[in-house]
Amino acid sequence: xFRDFLALAGASIAHRRMRSWLTVIGVFIGxxxxxxxxxxxxxxxxxxxxxxxKLFGVDTFILMPRGxxxxxxxxxxxxxxxxxxxAWLRSVDGVRTAAAVRQQTGFVEGPAGEDGRxxxxxxxxxxxxxxxxxxFESFLGTLEVAPGGRLLTAGDEAVAVLxxxxxxxxxxxxxxxxxVQGDADAEPLxxxxxxxxxxxxxxxxxxxxxxxxxxxxxxxxFIPYETMGLLWGRAEDVRLTLVKTxxxxxxxxxxxxxxxxxxxxGTEVSAVTYTDISEAIGTVTSTVSAFLAGIxxxxxxxxxxxxxxxxxTSVLERTRDIGIMKAVGASNANIMTLFIIESGLIGLxxxxxxxxxxxxxxxxxxxxxxxxxxxxxxxxxxxxxxFITLLGSxxxxxxxxxxxxxxxxxxxxxxALRYE
Amino acid sequence: MNVLQLKGITKExxxxxxxxxxxxxLDLDVGQGEIVALMGPSGSGKSTLMHIxxxxxxxxxxxxxxxxxxxxxxxxxxxxxxxxHKVGFVFQTFHLVPTLSAQRxxxxxxxxxxxxxxxxxxxxxxxxxxxxxxxxxxxxxxELSGGERQRVAIARALANDPPVILADEPTGNLDSETxxxxxxLLRRLCEEDGKTVVLVTHDPEAAAIAHRIIRLxxxxxxxxxxxx
Ligand SMILES: Nc1ncnc2c1ncn2[C@@H]1O[C@H](COP(=O)(O)OP(=O)(O)OP(=O)(O)O)[C@@H](O)[C@H]1O
Ligand SMILES: [Mg+2]
Numbered sequence: 001x002f003r004d005f006l007a008l009a010g011a012s013i014a015h016r017r018m019r020s021w022l023t024v025i026g027v028f029i030g031x032x033x034x035x036x037x038x039x040x041x042x043x044x045x046x047x048x049x050x051x052x053x054k055l056f057g058v059d060t061f062i063l064m065p066r067g068x069x070x071x072x073x074x075x076x077x078x079x080x081x082x083x084x085x086x087a088w089l090r091s092v093d094g095v096r097t098a099a100a101v102r103q104q105t106g107f108v109e110g111p112a113g114e115d116g117r118x119x120x121x122x123x124x125x126x127x128x129x130x131x132x133x134x135x136f137e138s139f140l141g142t143l144e145v146a147p148g149g150r151l152l153t154a155g156d157e158a159v160a161v162l163x164x165x166x167x168x169x170x171x172x173x174x175x176x177x178x179x180v181q182g183d184a185d186a187e188p189l190x191x192x193x194x195x196x197x198x199x200x201x202x203x204x205x206x207x208x209x210x211x212x213x214x215x216x217x218x219x220x221x222f223i224p225y226e227t228m229g230l231l232w233g234r235a236e237d238v239r240l241t242l243v244k245t246x247x248x249x250x251x252x253x254x255x256x257x258x259x260x261x262x263x264x265x266g267t268e269v270s271a272v273t274y275t276d277i278s279e280a281i282g283t284v285t286s287t288v289s290a291f292l293a294g295i296x297x298x299x300x301x302x303x304x305x306x307x308x309x310x311x312x313t314s315v316l317e318r319t320r321d322i323g324i325m326k327a328v329g330a331s332n333a334n335i336m337t338l339f340i341i342e343s344g345l346i347g348l349x350x351x352x353x354x355x356x357x358x359x360x361x362x363x364x365x366x367x368x369x370x371x372x373x374x375x376x377x378x379x380x381x382x383x384x385x386x387f388i389t390l391l392g393s394x395x396x397x398x399x400x401x402x403x404x405x406x407x408x409x410x411x412x413x414x415x416a417l418r419y420e
Numbered sequence: 421m422n423v424l425q426l427k428g429i430t431k432e433x434x435x436x437x438x439x440x441x442x443x444x445x446l447d448l449d450v451g452q453g454e455i456v457a458l459m460g461p462s463g464s465g466k467s468t469l470m471h472i473x474x475x476x477x478x479x480x481x482x483x484x485x486x487x488x489x490x491x492x493x494x495x496x497x498x499x500x501x502x503x504x505h506k507v508g509f510v511f512q513t514f515h516l517v518p519t520l521s522a523q524r525x526x527x528x529x530x531x532x533x534x535x536x537x538x539x540x541x542x543x544x545x546x547x548x549x550x551x552x553x554x555x556x557x558x559x560x561x562x563e564l565s566g567g568e569r570q571r572v573a574i575a576r577a578l579a580n581d582p583p584v585i586l587a588d589e590p591t592g593n594l595d596s597e598t599x600x601x602x603x604x605l606l607r608r609l610c611e612e613d614g615k616t617v618v619l620v621t622h623d624p625e626a627a628a629i630a631h632r633i634i635r636l637x638x639x640x641x642x643x644x645x646x647x648x
Contacts, residue, residue: 004531008520015519324515327476328529328576329504332496413503414477417515 002341005334009342012318019314024350026306031354031393032361034296035385039362041289042380044369048285049278051375055138056274059096061255063089063241066268082267083236086129086225089243092261094254099129099136100241102228107181108221109188110170119170124220125180127228130154136242149174149195156224160191164199165218172196180221182231189231191223241269300396308400315339315404316419322408323416332409339405340398347397351390358389421488423584423616424450424473428482431468431639442468443479444639455610455617457627460636466620467512467588469636473618474509474586475499486584504533508577510587512620514569516561522548522572523557529579547575550605552598566593574602578609585609587619591626603629 013020065080081103089098103126110119132139133151145151145161152161160180162172172178172193181188199218229235245254255271262269315322322335330338359381366377408416431443442465450456458466471477472484475491484491486502494502503509516525526544535543548554551571561569570593577585585606591599607629609615619626627633628647635643 001531001534004537008531011519011524320515321517321519324517325528325532326500327474327503327509327511327515329500329532329580331500331532334532412477414471417476417511 005338005341006345008338009345012342013345016314020346023306023346024353027347027350027393027397028354028357030296030300030302030304031351031389032357033299034293035355035358035389036361036365037292037296038289038385039359039380040365040369041285041292042382042385043362043366043378045282045285045289046378046380047375048281050378052278052281053274056277057138057244058274059245059247059249059251060136061243061245061251061258061271061273063243063258063262063269063271064239066270081237081239082262082269083234084238084241084262084267084269086235086241089241089258092254092258094245094249095258096244096246097131097135098241098243099131100127100225100235101129101132101239102127102225102232102235102237103239104182104228104232104237106221106231107188108170109179109181110172111176111178113171123166124217125228125231126220126222127225128152128222129225130156132242135244139242144198145195146198149193151195152222152224156194157227158189158191159194159224159227161195161197161222162193163197163218163220163222166221167193167196169219178221180223180231183233186231186233189227191227304396304400308403312404314342315401315408319408319411319416319419322411323413323419326409326413326416332406335409336402336405339401339408343401343405344394344398347400348390348394350397351393354393355386355389421452422449422485423452423454423487424448424618425485426469426472426482427484429469429472429479429484430481431465431472431477432480442639443472445482446636446639446641448634448641450616450618452616453610453614454632455607455619455630457630457633458618458620458636459622459627459633460642464636465639466636470509470586470588470618470620474507475502476509504529505580506582506584508580508582508585510570510573510577510585510590512588512592514561514573516569516572516576518561521558521560522553522564522568525561525572526575526579529576533580543579544575547578548572550578551575552601567595567598570594571598571602574605581613582615584616585618587617589620589622591621591623596625599623599626 063084065082084100086098086100089095103124105122106125108121108123108125112118130152131154134154146164149161152159160178162170166172170178174193174195176193177190178193179188179190197218243255243258245251251273252275255273259269259271325335325338359379363379366379370377426446426448429443429446429448430441433440433442446465446469448469458469460466468477472479472491473486475486475494478492486506489498491499516522517528520528523541523544526547527540530540530543545554545557548557551574553568553571553575556564556568556572559568561572564572570590574587574590577587587606590606591602594602603626606617606619610617619630621627631647633645633647634641
């Protein structure tokens with residue numbers, strides 16, 4: 001029965017070839033727009049995911065003061081530093097390595113100038129784990145040393161790297177010695193300057209070093225994390241911790257465990273992984289894709305009204321045929337089925353053409369976006385998207401045909417036959 | 421028992437303020453196995469009457485019964501079955517589906533009565549052969565002459581082997597030789613298969629195959645003659 005109706009519908013579509021094609025065009029323009037926009041949206045989302053994972057590392061998480069990262073407007077704690085036992089963190093199951101950043105303000109004294117005077121004052125002092133430089137390179141940003149110096153390395157003790165403004169102010173060169181006074185009751189330490197940050201790199205930041213909140217100003221003194229302990233004792237002034245997990249471990253699970261443990265001890269930290277970051281970006285991009293899909297939906301609606309119009313005139317033209325079919329024993333249900341199949345087929349053909357065209361447009365757009373932003377934008381052709389599109393276009397066509405078909409089927413047979 | 425029965429049938433068409441009375445109180449009985457010829461001038465209501473008999477139109481007044489069932493009381497489902505299985509209708513203007521070939525037009529009633537594809541094709545070809553159109557099976561209606569279309573319409577009316585055949589001027593477009601073969605076919609269907617036939621004609625020669633001739637004028641029966 002269904003195959004017979006399919007054949008009847010096919011004969012009618014083929015008979016009105018020109019009009020059928022025009023209708024198909026009306027449908028596939030809408031479908032093309034929808035598929036292209038959704039596909040580009042999904043592709044961008046996936047690309048952002050991949051870029052974030054690449055930059056951030058799928059095995060890395062950050063511990064930062066609670067509220068420093070998250071939804072805008074989320075409650076921020078007033079403290080932006082927290083206490084941390086780095087040795088404990090390194091011993092957590094699943095943690096491969098960890099690096100932390102501490103910050104204090106210290107009383108610094110430069111070397112004696114030619115006139116015997118020393119520049120002294122309070123300056124930001126930042127303690128860096130050497131692992132930060134060896135293991136978390138992508139987080140270093142503008143931390144670049146001018147020629148003749150070096151960055152901190154593992155095993156360093158009483159050394160310092162200076163911001164360029166500070167170095168100029170104190171007229172310090174690599175090899176000179178400065179003294180830093182930590183806690184009032186601690187002995188001042190003499191530190192050998194091993195490097196000075198490149199002024200050029202530091203003043204033209206492409207991306208900020210570290211996470212937001214960690215000073216990177218030209219008058220900062222960078223010293224080894226261990227040396228911070230000699231000056232200020234236990235680490236209660238950590239701004240940021242970077243953690244790498246063992247290969248194969250679920251970074252989110254390890255991060256959640258570390259976060260829960262620290263919070264239980266009263267340390268208000270948030271663990272942030274690459275999924276958190278891409279989710280945060282994702283809420284923005286999915287709003288954009290939803291907006292694009294909305295626009296596409298409107299064009300689909302226009303296409304749907306077009307199908308409706310075409311189906312309606314097509315049914316009007318075929319009122320006499322409907323009369324004939326009813327005269328030879330077709331029920332109203334038969335007539336409606338026939339026309340739903342006919343308009344559904346038109347919708348489906350439009351859907352198939354539109355899907356392929358849409359994917360093509362998406363591929364071209366993605367390539368263009370990729371060229372502009374110098375990334376590889378994935379073309380997403382998910383089977384789900386294709387299936388839903390085809391089902392949707394068939395349904396759209398079928399529904400567009402339903403109403404006029406119903407109208408024609410309800411006509412008295414003789415009236416239908418007499419229709420000119 | 422009478423297969424078809426009309427009692428006091430009237431049919432009015434409202435055209436603006438004036439009414440056209442196509443049928444003005446008409447009685448008619450057609451018995452099983454009978455051939456009845458309807459004659460009358462153009463506009464006398466013959467086609468209107470045929471449509472009412474075939475459950476394709478409803479009268480303004482009076483009752484029309486088919487095999488004892490009041491057509492106005494039948495549910496839609498039964499009317500569909502009646503049009504598909506009980507009545508074969510040959511329209512004055514043929515009414516073939518323009519998008520379908522001759523054979524597929526003949527197959528159409530069998531599609532809606534769910535007869536298998538192969539059986540359908542076999543029967544359609546056989547019927548086309550009986551009306552002398554075996555070699556026109558693949559032609560679309562607009563590739564056929566008027567007489568050929570008329571014969572396709574006759575073949576289609578016979579598709580579901582209905583007990584009642586209502587033919588509105590079935591020989592109107594045919595030469596006398598082809599016309600005679602169609603009349604012969606109708607007569608044989610009546611004599612051999614016991615079918616009931618009502619045909620409209622202007623041709624006395626066609627009317628000669630009928631058992632009874634009924635003459636209409638202005639929507640009324642004006643004369644009834646019995647052939648012997
Ligand atoms: N839909 C309609 N609206 C108005 N008047 C109609 C309609 N159908 C038929 N009539 C009128 O009813 C009358 C009978 O028409 P009908 O078609 O039954 O005549 P007929 O006897 O079959 O004529 P012919 O021999 O020319 O086919 C005519 O006067 C016609 O004008
Ligand atoms: Mg007529």
